[in-house]
Each structure stands twice: as structure tokens, then as C-alpha cells.
Amino acid sequence: MTTKLTTNDTLSSFIDKYDNFLFDCDGVLWHGDQAIPGVIEVMNKLRAKNKRICFVTNNSTTSRVNFHKKFDRIGIEANLDEIFSSAVATASYLKHIVKLPADKKVYVIGMNGITEELGKEGIQSFGGEADNGVWPNDPIPNDPSVAAVVVGLDTQVNYRKYAKAFTYLRNNPGCLFIATNGDTTFPIHGSLFPGAGAIQAPLVTALNRQPDAVLGKPAQNMMEAIFAQYDFDKSRTVMVGDRLDTDIDFGLQAGLDTLCVLTGVTSEDQLLSTSNTTNPTYYMDSFADFSKVL
Amino acid sequence: MTTKLTTNDTLSSFIDKYDNFLFDCDGVLWHGDQAIPGVIEVMNKLRAKNKRICFVTNNSTTSRVNFHKKFDRIGIEANLDEIFSSAVATASYLKHIVKLPADKKVYVIGMNGITEELGKEGIQSFGGEADNGVWPNDPIPNDPSVAAVVVGLDTQVNYRKYAKAFTYLRNNPGCLFIATNGDTTFPIHGSLFPGAGAIQAPLVTALNRQPDAVLGKPAQNMMEAIFAQYDFDKSRTVMVGDRLDTDIDFGLQAGLDTLCVLTGVTSEDQLLSTSNTTNPTYYMDSFADFSKVL
Known part of the structure; x- marks a missing residue:
């Protein structure tokens, strides 16, 4: 009721x-x-x-610092330590719960919010916005130092990112599959578009494997x-x-x-x-x- | 046995x-x-x-005519009418089973094989390789003339394509969701990459809806x-x-x-x-x- x-x-x-x-x-x-x-x-x-x-x-697309700027821009008072995002939660999870070894790396499907928050926790990552754009169909070698793949909302997700994430998760024993959040849609331009929970779905299907952890609400x-x-x-x-x-x-x-x-x-x-x-x-x-x- | x-x-x-x-x-x-x-x-x-x-x-990425050229290139004898692909099957399904009205269009997540075979059946389509590349995050208006979304293997699939397909399927009553095939992976570069069955998964998740038809083997x-x-x-x-x-x-x-x-x-x-x-x-x-x- x-x-x-x-x-x-x-x-x-x-x-x-x-x-x-x-x-x-x-x-x-x-x-x-x-x-x-x-x-x-x-x-x-x-x-x-x-x-x-x-x-x-x-929303994992923006770092806590940039979220704070957004609050300023919109005109809603906020302090940095009042802001909790799924990107912060993901970085904290990998640092404090998983205790990812310092020589291991994270491959990111997602936007700068994730890579920045991982960096703040001292976690090495690659991919993310650096892998935007058209893929020249070149081979994708495995990288055995990848110990986790993090997938969040990525409005520039593309096949290259899926192929890389799939390669690391398929070939590296124990490589973790982490989703920042499970929202199947998200609101934009007064409409709805596919959310982080949808972005991760090709990996679930191709690997026949659910994420090891879905963070966020x-x-x-x-x-x-x-x-x-x-x-x-x-x-x-x-x-x-x-x-x-x-x-x-x-x-x-x-x-x-x-x-x-x-x-x-x-x-x-x-x-x-x-x-x-x-x-x-x-x-x-x-x-x-x-x-x-x- | x-x-x-x-x-x-x-x-x-x-x-x-x-x-x-x-x-x-x-x-x-x-x-x-x-x-x-x-x-x-x-x-x-x-x-x-x-x-x-x-x-x-x-394989829906190539038209029957281009498949035939591939056979020639590789040196295996083949006649055009001996070649059956999921792109041909999809075009034939929309023409002869669905009987898509002539004033309706198909939005394609996939490569030229699909758009070419649709064209040979006289079916209007858009999207496909024309939507490759980085999305400028512009709004995506609905197009009520879209009566079907076809999803096949697309090594340049990106968020814009998902957002467009999602918009048409969500807003157009009766809009069909057609998968060329359900292969979850496909072999390339001596490895495996996500297949057409994985490419379609974000739409399944975001729409909470299975395809109306999965063609191909x-x-x-x-x-x-x-x-x-x-x-x-x-x-x-x-x-x-x-x-x-x-x-x-x-x-x-x-x-x-x-x-x-x-x-x-x-x-x-x-x-x-x-x-x-x-x-x-x-x-x-x-x-x-x-x-x-x-």
C-alpha cells in the first residue's frame, strides 16, 4: 500500500x-x-x-568531481562527499572488496566517470572513451594482465569494445565481469534509451555468463x-x-x-x-x- | 550416438x-x-x-553476389543459386511471409549484406553501415514508417544504432523485431568474437522483449x-x-x-x-x- x-x-x-x-x-x-x-x-x-x-x-558516465560541477551549473547545492555514484561504488568495490593486485588492469566499457574513479583508487584501466569510433577490424590480442572488465553506460559503445571485453573475459582465468549498474534503460532527450543493463547484454549472451557483480542501486x-x-x-x-x-x-x-x-x-x-x-x-x-x- | x-x-x-x-x-x-x-x-x-x-x-554481412565472389577468390566452385544466407532468408521472410507494405521501411543493424538483399526484394531500408561511427548524442526522432528492425552481425555496431532501433521498436505499434540469426559467437582472426545473437541482446534487455523471428540456422x-x-x-x-x-x-x-x-x-x-x-x-x-x- x-x-x-x-x-x-x-x-x-x-x-x-x-x-x-x-x-x-x-x-x-x-x-x-x-x-x-x-x-x-x-x-x-x-x-x-x-x-x-x-x-x-x-550514472557512471561522470566522475564525482564533474557531478559536483553539474550540481553547480544547475544550481542545486551539493558537497563532494554527499555524492555517491555507481562509478565510485565500482572503484571502491574493486579496491576494497576484490583487492585487485596493483599489477593488474581493468578494461572499461564506459565513459570517463569510470576511468577517473578507478584512477582515484589507484587502479590501472584502459579502453573506455579511448576505444570510441570505427574499428578497423584488426586482430585483438589477449592481455593477460586484465583481471576485470567493468561495463557501464557508454553512449559510444561499439563492437571493438565488445570484442576486447569478450577476449579478456574468455581467455583470462578468474577475470571478473563487473557491471556498474543494471538499469535496462535511461532517460535522455525526453525519451528513453538503452541503459547500462542493456549495454552489458552482448557479453552475457556471448559468454553465457552473468556478471560477477552488479553494483549501483x-x-x-x-x-x-x-x-x-x-x-x-x-x-x-x-x-x-x-x-x-x-x-x-x-x-x-x-x-x-x-x-x-x-x-x-x-x-x-x-x-x-x-x-x-x-x-x-x-x-x-x-x-x-x-x-x-x- | x-x-x-x-x-x-x-x-x-x-x-x-x-x-x-x-x-x-x-x-x-x-x-x-x-x-x-x-x-x-x-x-x-x-x-x-x-x-x-x-x-x-x-553470415549476413555479405550479399549473395559478394559471397559468390568470395567463393571465386578462395577457389571453391559455386553457383549463385546454390548460396543461401541468413540475409537472403531475412529479405525473403519480410517479402513473402510478413508481406511488408511497400510504403514501410526497415531499420537495419547489420552490414551491407542485409541492406543489399532487402533491396533486391524491393524493401526500403536505412541504417546499417550508414550509421557507423561516433554518435554526436543528437536526439533521435521516431520514424513511424519503420515497420521492422532487422539485427544481424555488425562489426561496427554502436550505441546510435541501438538507440535508433530501440526508439522505433518502442514507439511504433506492431514494429517487428527480426534477428537474421542467433549465433552467440562467430569465428574471426583465429579467435571467437560476439555473434549476431549477442549483438541483438541490448534490445532484448532494454525492451524486455524477444525477437519476433530468429531466421538463419x-x-x-x-x-x-x-x-x-x-x-x-x-x-x-x-x-x-x-x-x-x-x-x-x-x-x-x-x-x-x-x-x-x-x-x-x-x-x-x-x-x-x-x-x-x-x-x-x-x-x-x-x-x-x-x-x-x-
Whole structure:
């Protein structure tokens, strides 16, 4: 059972109930490079009420530093250490959980966000944007120093990248297959395009093998990182997102209350459909609607 | 139970038993642009014994006319009407089974073989090699005249092609999702790379939808085309291939005897493994071994 926040009473009670707000970004705060109307003011007012805020995004295309610049550009206040992305989660996973040896390398299908975050953890990587463009059909020798292939959203993914990743995963014993996140689609240009979960699919099919780890929401690694960094009371923390299978499931798995906004990929019909089994605690048309009570 | 052809007796009996030989090409007759040693002579001797020959390939990258040139280049005799490819099968399917209206178009993820064969059937198409290269991240408007998306092997597949195909399939009611073939890998440069069945996987994942039709071996459409064109006695026809899940299954489904050669993707261990359920009637190291008796 999910409750729609519409009246001033329900909106006010919600704000009073939580000290800590975890936000998905695209579809909640902005669309592409445009703030969702009214959201900037509401975010400023949350800050003014001393609410603690974190941003939790499955977008791996941009580094934490460049995400921070994006917040500046759009006009939403954010601190670097409030930003958790699937690229950060992936680099942290390879560094602290896998403990990738220093002489091993990562092959990346993805954009600069991943290679930059890997570099910050001292992990050698190659591929990524360097492998964009037309492939001259040259042979692809194996590189036995590749101990992991990381696949994230890559709007320049191409056959050369798949052939390289396939070659390393097929030939190097123990080579890990890591997905930054499993989102099957992502919103762009007011539409939907294939997401990281779709980008990785040719490797799953050609290798007949699932990824060894899928990081990002709803996986709990980013939640653990947030709670390791911030002393949040779970009962006073809410996860706000637009996507049921990532954002809302991410909150629910952690035992948090959740709020689904309808400014992103989920429609009210989908949310209330009897086939939907991921029910947020609350939902509302737009997070900007809190302007009525803030 | 499968029988290995090794002795001169078994080899001679095999040649005498069949009048009609259906051949897969890559891994059986050649590797890339190199004939498998000894195969040219054996093929010439089969012709000299008045055996009927057809070539049945899931390779959709090249048109029938260009395949014919490849046979010439490699030095294996072939007639144009003996060549059956998954691109020909796809064009024929859209023309004769789907009966695509003349004002509708096909969007192609694949190479010139597909667009050329579609053109020969009078079917309008776009995409394919024209969409190679780096995508400038421009918006992709829908085109309501797209009534089918065809996906085949494309060694220049890229995100733009996936985003376009996804857009048409998602927005155009009844738009067909057609795969030229389902091979998950294909041999190149003495190695394996992701095949057409892997190339199509991002659309399967992003759309949460399987293709409406997967043509090529082991689908029986090419077999029906061969038997419609040639008056072959099934009991005197054998399918020769290197791949269990396409070539051998293709023959078995049609009720033909089958011969698996070990010059391609299947190893003797895989063939004889208890987990293998696709058992050819016969197998042998190389088709060239018939030189002993021809």
C-alpha cells in the first residue's frame, strides 16, 4: 500500500518525519541538464531546515568531481562527499572488496566517470572513451594482465569494445565481469534509451555468463558506504527516486521509507498496477510540490 | 550416438550414401579468407562425382553476389543459386511471409549484406553501415514508417544504432523485431568474437522483449527454401557443419543426416561431452580428410 502526498498536511508531516534525504538525481532533480521546475527552491528550503542530503546515482558516465560541477551549473547545492555514484561504488568495490593486485588492469566499457574513479583508487584501466569510433577490424590480442572488465553506460559503445571485453573475459582465468549498474534503460532527450543493463547484454549472451557483480542501486554497496560515512538514523531517513526497480527497491532493501516521484520513468498507472510488486511508502507528482509547505 | 569417420571404408561409404551435400562455410570450407587446407580439392572431386552442393551460411554481412565472389577468390566452385544466407532468408521472410507494405521501411543493424538483399526484394531500408561511427548524442526522432528492425552481425555496431532501433521498436505499434540469426559467437582472426545473437541482446534487455523471428540456422526457413528450389531426396542429403547449435541442429530438425567437422568452433571434447544433446550422425577432423578416398 502506497500513499500519495497531495494535501498540505501530508506534505508537512512527511518533511517533519525525516532528517535525512537520499536522492536519485535524473528524473527527480533534473532531466538531462535542466532542473525540474521548482526543485531548486525546495532543495534550498530543505537545507535551510538543516535536513541532511545525499545524492545516490547510478550514472557512471561522470566522475564525482564533474557531478559536483553539474550540481553547480544547475544550481542545486551539493558537497563532494554527499555524492555517491555507481562509478565510485565500482572503484571502491574493486579496491576494497576484490583487492585487485596493483599489477593488474581493468578494461572499461564506459565513459570517463569510470576511468577517473578507478584512477582515484589507484587502479590501472584502459579502453573506455579511448576505444570510441570505427574499428578497423584488426586482430585483438589477449592481455593477460586484465583481471576485470567493468561495463557501464557508454553512449559510444561499439563492437571493438565488445570484442576486447569478450577476449579478456574468455581467455583470462578468474577475470571478473563487473557491471556498474543494471538499469535496462535511461532517460535522455525526453525519451528513453538503452541503459547500462542493456549495454552489458552482448557479453552475457556471448559468454553465457552473468556478471560477477552488479553494483549501483538496488545493490546495497552504496547504501553501506552512505551509512559508513554518515551516522543516519534509519527511521528518520527516506530514499527519494523515480524508478521502482532501482531507487525504490534500493531503499526498501535497506529498510528505509521510500518516496517515488512521477517526474521520471515511472507513471502513476505503472506504480498502481497490480503487476507492480515494488511499492514505495509514498509517491507524489513532483518533488517540487513540497514548495506548498516549505 | 555419433560415429567418427576415420577409416577409408567409413569415408567411402559416406560419399556413396549421399547425393546432396549442404555445407556451412566458415569453419568447414574456410577460416576468414583462407581455405582450409585440402578442402578445395575435395570439393572439386565431389563436383566431379556429380554430387549436388548447396552452401547454407548464417553470415549476413555479405550479399549473395559478394559471397559468390568470395567463393571465386578462395577457389571453391559455386553457383549463385546454390548460396543461401541468413540475409537472403531475412529479405525473403519480410517479402513473402510478413508481406511488408511497400510504403514501410526497415531499420537495419547489420552490414551491407542485409541492406543489399532487402533491396533486391524491393524493401526500403536505412541504417546499417550508414550509421557507423561516433554518435554526436543528437536526439533521435521516431520514424513511424519503420515497420521492422532487422539485427544481424555488425562489426561496427554502436550505441546510435541501438538507440535508433530501440526508439522505433518502442514507439511504433506492431514494429517487428527480426534477428537474421542467433549465433552467440562467430569465428574471426583465429579467435571467437560476439555473434549476431549477442549483438541483438541490448534490445532484448532494454525492451524486455524477444525477437519476433530468429531466421538463419537452425530455423527451418532456409531449409524450406532449399527444398523448394531443389528436388532433393532427404534420405540422400547430408548437412555438413562445424557448429552443433546451428548447423547440426538445422539438419536434425529437417530429418537429415548430419556431419560435424572439427575445423571450426566445436572441439571433440565438447561434441562427446555428456552435456551435449545435439548429436550429429557423423563427425570427422576435417572435411579435407575425404581426399583419402576421392
